[in-house]
Amino acid sequence: MIARASFLGGIAAAATAATGGLDVWDSSGPQIRVLVTGDLRGSLPQVLADGTFVLGGRRWRGAPSTVGMPDGRMALVTTLDVDRYLQGVVPLEAPPSWPQQALAVQAIVARTYALGRRTLSRAFDVRADEGDQRWGGVDAETAPTSAAVQLTRGQTLTYDGGPAAVFYSSCCGGHTADIASAWGGAPLPYLRGVADPHCVPAPDYRWRRELPLSQVIAAFGARTGGTIAGASLADADDTGRPRAVILTGSETVSVPIAAFRRALGYDAIRSPWLRALHVDGTDAGARLVVEGSGRGHGVGLCQWGARYFAAAGAPAAEILAFYFPGTAVGSG
Numbered sequence: 001m002i003a004r005a006s007f008l009g010g011i012a013a014a015a016t017a018a019t020g021g022l023d024v025w026d027s028s029g030p031q032i033r034v035l036v037t038g039d040l041r042g043s044l045p046q047v048l049a050d051g052t053f054v055l056g057g058r059r060w061r062g063a064p065s066t067v068g069m070p071d072g073r074m075a076l077v078t079t080l081d082v083d084r085y086l087q088g089v090v091p092l093e094a095p096p097s098w099p100q101q102a103l104a105v106q107a108i109v110a111r112t113y114a115l116g117r118r119t120l121s122r123a124f125d126v127r128a129d130e131g132d133q134r135w136g137g138v139d140a141e142t143a144p145t146s147a148a149v150q151l152t153r154g155q156t157l158t159y160d161g162g163p164a165a166v167f168y169s170s171c172c173g174g175h176t177a178d179i180a181s182a183w184g185g186a187p188l189p190y191l192r193g194v195a196d197p198h199c200v201p202a203p204d205y206r207w208r209r210e211l212p213l214s215q216v217i218a219a220f221g222a223r224t225g226g227t228i229a230g231a232s233l234a235d236a237d238d239t240g241r242p243r244a245v246i247l248t249g250s251e252t253v254s255v256p257i258a259a260f261r262r263a264l265g266y267d268a269i270r271s272p273w274l275r276a277l278h279v280d281g282t283d284a285g286a287r288l289v290v291e292g293s294g295r296g297h298g299v300g301l302c303q304w305g306a307r308y309f310a311a312a313g314a315p316a317a318e319i320l321a322f323y324f325p326g327t328a329v330g331s332g
């Protein structure tokens with residue numbers, strides 16, 4: 001034990017010197033394998049002495065290895081302590097200026113998500129992009145978010161003694177979404193949706209967009225007879241979110257919300273929670289006016305809500321119990 005502690009102490013000292021003192025833990029936590037790129041295109045990582053490596057102009061942590069993928073390409077996977085990985089994840093999801101307990105919430109949720117993705121069925125556990133959680137590597141790390149990762153070390157969200165399935169998005173718009181209604185599949189008791197009074201000040205709590213009707217016709221006109229004269233919302237689920245958009249030309253079609261967003265863009269149609277839409281004007285100047293609530297899918301944690309909830313003095317465990325009712329913060 002003494003020899004091992006001494007050995008790790010040497011590594012920790014070197015890492016601390018390289019990162020300004022942020023690395024205070026040993027490497028005894030759970031490991032995670034992160035797919036940095038699925039196609040190396042002939043480049044190789046440049047391994048540095050401080051436990052980091054350079055690839056694609058960015059510095060990353062962990063022990064990199066090349067892996068042959070099923071599609072024949074060479075991928076790069078790095079294996080590292082889950083919390084060293086989270087140091088480069090949390091700052092991309094929660095600005096370092098947010099309250100410490102909001103950063104702690106993000107760290108616990110991101111850790112729960114990552115550990116829930118560990119698998120023996122492929123050569124990596126998580127992707128470094130939005131396919132799982134975006135990981136910015138060393139360059140993305142900030143002191144407040146790294147402190148939140150350390151503060152919550154070992155903590156994950158559990159339900160009924162096992163790991164909870166966690167999701168998060170930017171702003172729920174006043175009520176989080178029901179996972180079964182949003183994505184189909186089996187309902188989860190802690191992901192049925194809750195009324196959220198906390199995110200009211202968020203930038204996308206309510207939004208309004210005007211799209212050229214020609215853009216909507218280009219996307220859906222083949223099914224409406226070449227024109228669109230009217231638009232309305234289909235019936236809503238229990239959280240208030242409509243299930244479809246009804247577009248009327250010479251034919252009337254029902255477009256599921258997911259298809260509507262995909263066709264018109266996630267930046268314009270910022271969430272699935274549409275509150276009103278109508279066609280305004282005629283001819284070349286005609287527009288589709290869309291009003292909605294929130295940003296992102298709305299399932300699970302509302303990140304802006306957590307920010308204001310934490311600013312009001314709530315600790316991370318209380319915030320998580322609000323957005324995931326019936327869960328607890330535990331270790332494992």
Ligand SMILES: [Zn+2]
Binds near residue numbers: 176
């Ligand atoms: Zn919210």
